[in-house]
Each structure stands twice: as C-alpha cells, then as structure tokens.
Amino acid sequence: MTRLLIAPDKFKGSLTAAEVVAALSRGLAETAPDAEITACPIADGGDGTVDAALAAGATAQPATITGPTGEVREIVWALEDDTAVLELADAVGLKALPGGDLAPRDASSRGLGELILAAVRAGAREIVVGLGGSASTDAGAGLLQALGARLLDAEGKDIAPGLAGLETLASVDLAPAREALEGAVLIAANDVANPLLGDDGAAAVYGPQKGLDAEAVTLADRTLAAAAALLDPSGAASRAEGAGAAGGVGFALLLLGATQRSGADVVLELADFDARLAGADLVVTGEGKLDAQTLQGKGPAEVARRAAAAGLPVLAVAGAVTLTGEELAGAGIIGAFDLLSRAADVEDAIARGEQLLEEVGRDIGRSLPALLGEHRGPSPLP
Template sequence: MTRVLVAPDKFKGSLTAAEVAAAVTRGLHAGAPGLEIRAVPVADGGDGTLAAAVAAGFERVPVTAAGPTGEPVATGYGRRGEVAVVEMADVSGLSRLPAGRPAPLTATSRGTGEVIAAALAGGARRVVVGIGGSACTDGGAGMLQALGARLLDADGRELPAGGGALGDLARVDLGRLHPAVAGAEIVVACDVDNPLTGPGGAAAVYGPQKGADEASVQLLDRNLAHLADRVADATGQDVRSAPGAGAAGGVGFAAMAVLGAALRPGIDLLLDLLDFAAQVRDADLVVVGEGSLDEQTLHGKAPVGVARMAREAGAAVVAVCGRSTLDEQQLRAAGIDAAYALAELEPDTARSMAHAAELLERVAADIAVRHLTPGPR
C-alpha cells in the first residue's frame, strides 16, 4: 500500500496547518482511494507552533497571561512528560494586539515569561520557546520580570512595560529569578541571526513592522543598548552581538543572557519534537506546504526543512501552496519535485483564501492522480 505523509505548515490568514492537512487528506482519498495517509501538521516556531505540538500528542495546558499591552489573554503551553512547548505569538504576538493597534514603545513580552513560569511550575525541565510573530521590542525585559528578575530605575522602582522605558534602567537584580530556571534546559526556536542593536538589530529591522516610526526606532535601539549594558553588569557577559540576539524584539538576547538558552533553527527544533524522522521513515510521498512558496521559504522555512528530511528518508516530495514564485530549479534545489498552487485554480487572492479548503481538496485529488496512481498521466 502506498503511504503518504501530509506535513504542511499553515496558510497564513486562511487555514491552520491542521486544516490544511485535513483538506489535503480528503483530496488525496478522493483522487486515489485506499491510500494510507498520516497527517503531521508542522510549524517553524511562529504562530501555529503550539497547535502543531498538540496535534503531535502534547497535552495543551491552559494559562491566562498578559497580552502584549497587558490585558489578560487565554493561552497555554504544550506538555509531554518534562518537555513543554511555549508559543510567543499566542500570548505576546501581533495577533494579540487589541483591535490590531501596534504599541511599539509599550508592548511587553511579560506574558511569554508568565507562560514559561507556568510550565516550570508544572514540572517542565525542558522548555522549547517559539519566538516568531512577537509584537514587542522590549529586549525580553517583560519576560524576565515575569520570571522574577527586577529591572529597577535610579529610585529602586520597577520599570513599566515596554522598550520605551528601558532608558531609565539603572540596575538588573537577578536575586529573585525563578529557581527552576537554573535546573531547566531552555531552547529557543529562532530563524533569524540579527544582533540586538545597530542597523541590523531588533529595532531597526523589525521595529517598523511593529508600528515604530524613525524616531521610535532610534529610541528603542538606544534603550536596547542600555539594557544590554545593565544585563552585562548583572551577569558578567555581553551577548548583544550574538546571532539571534535581536530575534523577537530582543527576547533572543534575554533568553541567552539571563536564562542560559540555546537558539536553534525553528523547523529543525520542531521536527525533533515531533519525532519526524520516525514519522517519515516509511513514507512513499510527503506533501509539504505553506501559504506562499517564495524566497523566504528557501531560508529555513517549514516546507524546506520537511522536504530535507523526507529526501533523506527516500520519499518523493510535492508542495501545496496558495501561490508560488519559485521556479522549477529552485524547487528541486529545495528537495521539492513539484508545487501545486491554489492560484492556478483561482487567481483572485481573496476568493482563493476564502475557499482554500475546497481548492486544496481539488489540488490534492490531482496530486493523487498524477503521483500515486499507475498508468499514463
């Protein structure tokens, strides 16, 4: 029997990874009844990471934590034994901004720290934190405060939320840092190599995406440098120039400098958690996918990571997507035999997104006929 593994990422703004996998599975069955199909939705550390972990068997533990502007949000973490998966986008992400209004100077990563604290209190000894999609540029200050660190001004008062307040930081006190941090392994899923500050840093590169104008970018960059100075005073080490320190508005910096975290490419980390090597071992065909296959896909995004492991296991690989800007040579270099875009059936983007599940079923049925049934195509 032909075995197919369906392992897509989300179609952003349209379908979750699980919904993509379900639609593809229905279409494959329609095109070639009798297939053995296994669905393993994936993610690369951004939004959808928690859902992918839960789909792979992690238990979802609900948590109420502070959103990026301080309001409580219902979120959670994934738990399997002593391993926990935390998704920053689900608590401190752009999608959690009230009415979608950015708050470049005051948005906080506190909620991410609160979820990590809940996971540690629940017995986690390995915490995987996906940090894509954040709404803040606070250098991870809020996360550290939630974990017991004190960020104090010259009068000994705790700093308010956000990167805009970091210029008033006089001292970082780590004496009350959560005691479980020292005994835990914290791993951050991170796909960027930006330093904390400078023209390639968190504020300059990602600040505008979070609503920062030119003056705010300059202020945030100065404040992040000031934070790095005070953290170096407290820890005796300076990691502001380390690759990934600028990830998620500086959360990468705080995680490395204070929590002792290691940074790993997001898709590699998630595939390890999902035991993907075992999942793909006996597959004849693997279906990967995401909303847009483009140049960014080639730089460590989920479809390429999945395709690499599928190729190593000897499986053929096809991709589904909303649209593709990659040519055949680029696809093959990424380990993908062919790509099937919804835009080929419905060129109107709005209609394609609104009817993505139906279109995916049609595409998947075509894939089954072209790649999984005998005879002329």
C-alpha cells in the same frame, strides 16, 4: 498501498497546518481512496508551534497570563512528559493585540515570562519557547520581570512595560530570574540570526512591522543598546545570532542560559518526523507562500531536505509560489501546486482556501501512479 506523509506549515492568515492537512486529505480520498495518509502538521517556532506539538501527542495545558498590552489572556501551552512547548505569538504576539492595534512603545513580553514560570511550576524541565510574531521591542524585559528579575529606574522602582519602560532602566539584578529557572533547560526555537543591535538588529529589522517609524527605530536601537550595556556588559549575548528574535526576547533568553535551536528542527523532533518519514512513499509539505524565505531554514524546506535525503519524492502546496523550478528542485521538491492560479485573485484564494486545497488533493491523487512510477524507475525525478 501508497503511503503519504502530509506535513505542511500553516497558511498564515488563512488556515492552520491541521486545516491544510484535512483539506488535502479530503481531496486525496476522492481520487486515491486506497492511499494511507499520515498527518504531521508542522511549524518553525512561530505561530502554530503549540498546535504542532499537540498534534504530535502532547497534552494541552491552560494558562492565564498578561497579554501584550496588559489585558488578561487565556491561552494553551503543550506538555509531554517533562517537556513544555510555549508559543510567544499566541501569548504576547501581534495576533494577541486587542483589536489588532499596534502598541510599539507599550507592548511587553511579560506574559511569556509568566508562561515559562507556569511551565516550571507544572514540573517541566525542558522548556521550548517558540519565538516569532512578537508585538514588542522590549529586549525581553517584561519576560525577565515576570521571572523575578529586578529591572529598576533611577528611583529604584520597577520600570514600566515595553520600550517606554526600557528607556528608564538604570540598574538590573537577574539573579532571582535565574534562580526561578534552576533545574530547567530553556530552548529558544526560531530561525532568526539577527543580533540585538544595529542595522540587522531587533528594532531595525522587525520594529516597522510593530509600528515603529524610521525615527522611532533609531531611538529604539539606542534604548536597546543602553539596556544591553546594563544587562550584558560583555556584549556576548547582544552580539549572538538570534538575540534580535522577537523584539529582543531571544537576547533575554540567552541571558538566562537558553540554547538556540532551529525552530523547524525542534518541531520536527517533537512530531517524531523522521520515524514517520521512514514509513512513507511520498511527502507533501507547504505553507502560505513558497519564496526565497522558505529556503532559509523554514519548516517546508527542512521537511523537503529530510525527505530528499531519505530518497523520497516531495510535493509542495502553497497559496503562492515564486520559486523557480530549478530552485524547487534544489530544495528537493519535485513539483509545486499553488492556489492563486486556481482563484480570481489573492482574496479569493484566501476565502476559498480549503476548497482549493481539496482540488489540489484530488490532483495529487490522480498523479500518484505517474509520480511514484517515475520516481521508482531508472531515472528518478530531480
């Protein structure tokens, strides 16, 4: 019996990781009915992180929080024993903006702070915060306020939400936020190395996708620098890798003592990936687009690295593939299937994503004897 471990990330804007697994499995069942399939949806700290934790056996916990522009938002986080898994994207990310309307000056990270507080009150002692897809550039000010920090303007009043409020920051007291987290360990899960400030910082790199034009990016960076001078006089946190994640939420978490870890590593550990890998003959991974960014520590690359280290062949599936055969081989991937070549255009590939993934699943099933035979033979595939 052939044992397959299917561990893809989401196809962003199209299918969740679980939906990708299900579609591939349906196709495989038609051409390789005896194959034993283990589902392992993954994520890299961004959208889909909570879903991956739930698929791995965590329990869903409901929460009512403040959305990125002040609206009431009902979401779910994950809890397993005393470990909580939270997702910024779902709480206060771009996808949480009402109507998808960007709010570069007013969007806030407050709801994520409320979520962290809810997890602490529920008894969580390790809190994994998946960063990615943020709607705000507030240096995590809203998050800090939700945890009790005092961020005040020149008149001694709480600053308003978002970048606009951050412009008025005159004094800070982080002690109440740190006290609220006493006994809890924060883990910032992401694969971003950007500092808070400068050409590689939160505003310059991620501001445009949130609606900041070139002039606004320059002003935002100055605002972040002024705020950092008050929040982090030594500059250690603002210069740290990952401080620029999620509009500076990474910076705020570092101020609260968070440890930064690779989002892909954290999710794979939560999913007990290595144990599942030990029982597999072939691994299938993938995401919406396999490109140069995939190789920068994203989920599929980490899946392939671990599988290749264990001597297992890895196939990849994606909506589009721009990596060369040499690049794929270097990542430990022996072959890749794309959906775009099976569709009329990008829109068609997205619209028929599940159907096309079923086709890919059937093709993988047909090729299993040759793939595994060659891999197990005297000349393994590269």
